[in-house]
Amino acid sequence: MRVRRFLPNLSLLLAFDAVMRSGSVTAAAHDLSLTQSTVSRLIQTLETQLGQQLFLRHRKRLIPTEAARRYAGDIGQALDLIQRSSMSLIANPDGGGLDLAVLPTFATRWLAPRLPQFLSANPGISVNLSTRFKPFSFDVEPYDAVIYFGRDDWPGADHVKLFDEGVTACAAPALLADHPVRDVGDMAGLTLLQLETRPTAWSAWFAGQGGQPPGEGNRMRMDQFSMMIQAAISGLGVALLPDYLAQIEIAEGRLRPILRRAVTGTGAYWLAWPQAKSGLKPIAAFRDWITDRIATDFSATLGAADSPTPEPGRAPS
Structure with missing residues (x-):
């Protein structure tokens, strides 16, 4: 009361x-x-x-x-x-709104280009996007759902896994021409670009390559993947990117993958929403749409970690 x-x-x-x-x-x-x-x-x-x-x-x-x-x-x-x-x-008397918190690079590189499909299929639902880096409480922040990276441990929420992350090390072709990488030992001396929120990502990548990371001296930390991509294209260093984010630059030849691609990362991408809102139409519709769309988009790449190793420093043909 x-x-x-x-x-x-x-x-x-x-x-x-x-x-x-x-x-x-x-x-x-x-x-x-x-x-x-x-x-x-x-x-x-x-x-x-x-x-x-x-x-x-x-x-x-x-x-x-x-x-x-x-x-x-x-x-x-x-x-x-x-x-x-x-x-x-x-705006939507017969539908509803979905206030969605999402990681910024995932929003711009994957979600936003595909969101018109969802809106077309669900004309009574509107979507409002806000970017968030760090965890928050649904009891405090007015969001209906969140797309985040990590584990299924969001407090007071229901979850669905979107996909496990595979990471690919990428560098500009000019950088690799000056400093070829044929094995993990050749990574010494290269600047490793690292996301602030993924402190163990490079260690996991080197372990997936069967090697050990060099010392912490040649590290440069950044807070967004979009910034890291541009830094790598400029030849500033080697970017460790979620494989789905690296596809455009690799296809265009602006970046080249190094050694084994899509090495298992340190977590997964999840959709979470408050348990009290599980029955709301906008959340259910978005959950069904995004899981189906990701299953379609990622069907050819989720198994890339087990694919044959390409020629070192070169994009596979």
């Missing part, structure tokens, strides 16, 4: 939010098309209901307390969620 004391009227929360965002009662009153005295009265009513002083009064100025700053963060998120939900209902 909801307790009304802890559910202030929306007009009170909007006034509070406006003052916190704009920094003054005058600006807040302008934003809300109200008088300054009305905004001040709404703030006082909110303080009375909560039993907390939210602002210090100094020469007709309202100075937010530390409690008000903490409260503003939560209230802002709640108002954003109400707004998005209302917009989604208006």
Whole structure:
């Protein structure tokens, strides 16, 4: 049961939010098309209901307390969620919206080009994409689902595995012409480009090649695969990429795979959603679509780790 004391009227929360965002009662009153005295009265009513002083009064100025700053963060998120939900209902009264958090390079390189197919097959559903690098709680963040890399351990969520990751080391043709790589020993002296969130990826790749990684001296860390791809194309070093991300540059000849391709990586890609939302139509439709599409797209590449080893430093013919 909801307790009304802890559910202030929306007009009170909007006034509070406006003052916190704009920094003054005058600006807040302008934003809300109200008088300054009305905004001040709404703030006082909110303080009375909560039993907390939210602002210090100094020469007709309202100075937010530390409690008000903490409260503003939560209230802002709640108002954003109400707004998005209302917009989604208006735009799709017979369908629904899907707010999806996704890894940035996966979104731009794989998901976005294929998303029109999903939307065409599900005309009543809209999809909103946000990029996220790090784990979050569905209880705090207003997302319906997330595509992430790791294990099936997202708290309070149901999961479906999309695919296991195979990683391929790639470098620019000019770099390999100057520094040919015929075995793992030839990797010494090359700069290894590494994703910040995959600290053990190179160790797993070298183990898959039957060798040991060189020292930590020639490492360059980056926070996105898209940045790593461009750095490798420029000849800055060797990029260790999920095999599905490397396909375009390899096919175009801008990168060449090194040694054995699609070595088993350190995790898998997953789709997760809150257990409480498992029955929602947008989530079920997206889950069914993406698993079918990945099964089709990856059927020719998921077994690449067991394929014959190409000539070192060259793309297979």
